[in-house]
Amino acid sequence: MFVLTEQSSIANHFIAELRDVRIQKDPLRFRRNLERLGEILAYEISKTLTYSKTEVQTPLGTSKTFLMAQQPVLAAVLRASLPFHQGFLNAFDGAQNAFIGAYRGLHAEGEEFTVELEYISCPDLTGKTLIIVDPMLATGKSLETSYRSLIRYGIPARTHIAAAIAAPEGIKYLQDRMPECRLWVGDIDERLNHNYYIIPGLGDAGDLAFGEKL
């Protein structure tokens, strides 16, 4: 597992701003910080991809470099993922994309929830590198449901899962059930509360980015 905050960097500022109740009042800044974290995690994941030697013609000569053999497929878990996904897309600008509407259904205080799945669009994943992006990894149920639904579209060669903030419970859940997936997270928090929100976390990422839903 890769954890961005294990090394101090400018990413700490973006994560701190995401969490800060005062700065959260500006949804444009909240979305932009998710996007910036997406760009950074995409860069980190890009170091694990396969590159082949290529020549680039400049106006004055030829430059030898290593370029990605194949772009990954990016999968966004709607809706909170959208700004985070944009960050990945800024880096992997030629990527194919999957979208999945997996959300935590309404549930009474403290009661378990089920993940509702209402929409999926996905290219052929066979043999590709799949990167599933969702800013919040709480229980892990949304990501597990998303992953299992996506791989009906072909078995990827490898799968990366990227989250901005993760709870230890969700990390363990995914590591136990999907050991074939590699996890990339911005920061790891303390725990979940009785409503399965991450503590200290940042609140409801979807609502902060796009407004409260009914």
Ligand SMILES: O=P(O)(O)OC[C@H]1O[C@H](OP(=O)(O)OP(=O)(O)O)[C@H](O)[C@@H]1O
């Ligand atoms: O790990 P879990 O316990 O499954 O929780 C994490 C999920 O919760 C949030 O989405 P939410 O269901 O709030 O939907 P939204 O993106 O529409 O806000 C978040 O974006 C994850 O998808």
Ligand SMILES: O=c1cc[nH]c(=O)[nH]1
């Ligand atoms: O803390 C949490 C947990 C799930 N989804 C969120 O947006 N925040």
Ligand SMILES: [Mg+2]
């Ligand atoms: Mg939400």
